[in-house]
Amino acid sequence: VHTELERHGVEVHTRSTVTRITRTDNPATGRLHVDGTGPEDTPLSWDVDLVLVVVGVRPDTDLLLQAGAKTGARGAVVVDETMATGLPHVWAAGDCVVTHHRLLGVTYLPLGTTAHKQGRVAGENAIGGSARFAGSLGTQVVKVFDLVAARTGLREHEAITAGLSPISTTATPDDHKAYYPGAHPITIRVTGDATTGRLVGAQLIGARGTETAKRVDTYAAALFAGMTVEGMSELDLSYTPPLGSPWDAVQMAAQAWVREHLLPTQQARLHTGATT
Ligand SMILES: Cc1cc2nc3c(=O)[nH]c(=O)nc-3n(C[C@H](O)[C@H](O)[C@H](O)COP(=O)(O)OP(=O)(O)OC[C@H]3O[C@@H](n4cnc5c(N)ncnc54)[C@H](O)[C@@H]3O)c2cc1C
Numbered sequence: 099v100h101t102e103l104e105r106h107g108v109e110v111h112t113r114s115t116v117t118r119i120t121r122t123d124n125p126a127t128g129r130l131h132v133d134g135t136g137p138e139d140t141p142l143s144w145d146v147d148l149v150l151v152v153v154g155v156r157p158d159t160d161l162l163l164q165a166g167a168k169t170g171a172r173g174a175v176v177v178d179e180t181m182a183t184g185l186p187h188v189w190a191a192g193d194c195v196v197t198h199h200r201l202l203g204v205t206y207l208p209l210g211t212t213a214h215k216q217g218r219v220a221g222e223n224a225i226g227g228s229a230r231f232a233g234s235l236g237t238q239v240v241k242v243f244d245l246v247a248a249r250t251g252l253r254e255h256e257a258i259t260a261g262l263s264p265i266s267t268t269a270t271p272d273d274h275k276a277y278y279p280g281a282h283p284i285t286i287r288v289t290g291d292a293t294t295g296r297l298v299g300a301q302l303i304g305a306r307g308t309e310t311a312k313r314v315d316t317y318a319a320a321l322f323a324g325m326t327v328e329g330m331s332e333l334d335l336s337y338t339p340p341l342g343s344p345w346d347a348v349q350m351a352a353q354a355w356v357r358e359h360l361l362p363t364q365q366a367r368l369h370t371g372a373t374t
Contacts, residue, residue, distance in 0.1 A: 099303075102245040113137045119149055155208050157194045170196045172206035179230045181220035189224050191216035200233035200322070201252055201298070202260055207236050237318040239311045246306055248314035251299025251321045254289055263292040264299075269354035271347040273308035275339040282308050286351035288317075290327040290359065297327050300351070309341070316348045327355045 103110050111134075118133040128145035136142050157174040159167070167183045167190070170176040174196045181189045192213035199205045212234045222229040239248035257264035266289040272281040284304035291298050300317035304310035320330050330352040337344050345353065 099242050099245060099247060102243050106243045111136060111142065114142060155193060157206070157208070159194050162188070162190060162194065170206075171204055172196075174206045174208075179219075179233075180223050180228070181216055181231060182223065187224075189220035191220040198231055198233045200235055201262075202256070207234055209234070209236070209238060211237070232322075235318055235321050237314060239314060241306060244306045245303065246308070246310040247301075247303045248310055249299065249301040250314050250318040251297070252289065253299060253301065257289060257291070257298045262298055264289045265292045265355075265359050266290075267351070267355040267358045269351040271350035272343070273304060273310075273347055274341050275343055278339040280340075284308050284310055284313065284347050286313075286347065288327060288351050288355040290355055292359070295326040295328055295360070297321050297325055297330065297352075300348075313346075313348050316346070327352045328360065331356075 100110050100112070114134055114136040116132060116134040120131045120133075122129060122131045122145065124145075128147050130146050130149055132142075132144045132146055132149060134142040157172065159169060159173065159175050162175045162183065162185075163169065165185055165188065167185055167188070168176045175183060175190055175194055177183055177190055177195045179198050181191050181195070183190050183195075193208040195216070196204050197207040197212060199207060216231050219229040219231045235250050236252075237248075237250040239246060252260060252262070252264070254264045254266055266287055268285065268287045270283040270285050273284055274281050282305045284302055287301045288297070289299045290296060297317065297320050299321070300314060302310050302314050302317075304313075316330075316333070316335065320333070331345070331349050333349065335346040335349065336342060337346065343350070
């Protein structure tokens with residue numbers, strides 16, 4: 099991502115802190131002056147027209163708290179899986195409430211996809227239904243110029259916190275058959291649980307046009323269904339040379355994990371196509 103930003107003319111400063119933003123009212127150099135410090139306290143200084151402050155998300159809970167609701171993870175309002183707040187006749191959904199996560203339990207992971215599902219559950223229950231939110235996997239994707247980065251499930255440190263024994267493998271299969279022009283590698287890191295062999299999470303980075311965003315969704319569906327990494331090889335995924343491979347990129351990365359982490363006898367079962 100860093101390289102992609104620089105390729106498009108963005109100057110990237112990591113391990114740096116903004117210490118002061120002042121108004122200059124000098125349109126020739128920029129209306130704002132930004133001071134900061136870089137690594138080893140190197141002074142940094144810029145004249146700019148605009149400062150965009152991106153510091154994360156905080157739940158907006160005033161209305162519900164005034165009504166007596168309780169807060170949980172990251173100050174979000176506590177709801178159960180029916181999106182009930184515990185207050186009579188009040189259901190809540192979206193960025194203001196805690197997130198029920200399929201692997202982490204109750205956490206705070208506000209996303210638009212989650213808000214939509216929770217909203218449907220809350221609405222149905224508010225008119226007498228009995229719907230339940232099935233839980234988030236934190237599946238998300240971002241486009242940075244011509245690069246797409248996506249993830250679903252847990253990264254290793256999160257999996258350890260969740261009491262799992264994560265092991266990961268990184269592979270770089272092509273998005274489609276190399277003999278068909280325009281193939282690009284997708285970097286895929288697959289994390290599985292060492293004890294159960296179950297898929298725990300996946301992170302992908304690929305060029306725009308490599309279907310990286312939709313490929314993370316294959317992992318998300320497998321994760322939702324509680325599949326093993328090994329079992330992903332049995333998914334009947336589509337194939338034509340300009341768009342994929344007989345083993346799709348998601349399966350090749352899963353097989354790389356199996357080769358690295360499963361015993362030879364387990365690998366033999368995979369290669370003979372036996373059901374898991
Ligand atoms: C820049 C940005 C990019 C994002 N990109 C993605 C993405 O790519 N994918 C993804 O899944 N998610 C994304 N999200 C997250 C997603 O937008 C939110 O999770 C989602 O909008 C939350 O829905 P919500 O209904 O809970 O809250 P909101 O969409 O914030 O809606 C809350 C509404 O309530 C109104 N409101 C607040 N207080 C009151 C009050 N007292 N009375 C009446 N109305 C009130 C607000 O004005 C607002 O219209 C992004 C968020 C941001 C900020």
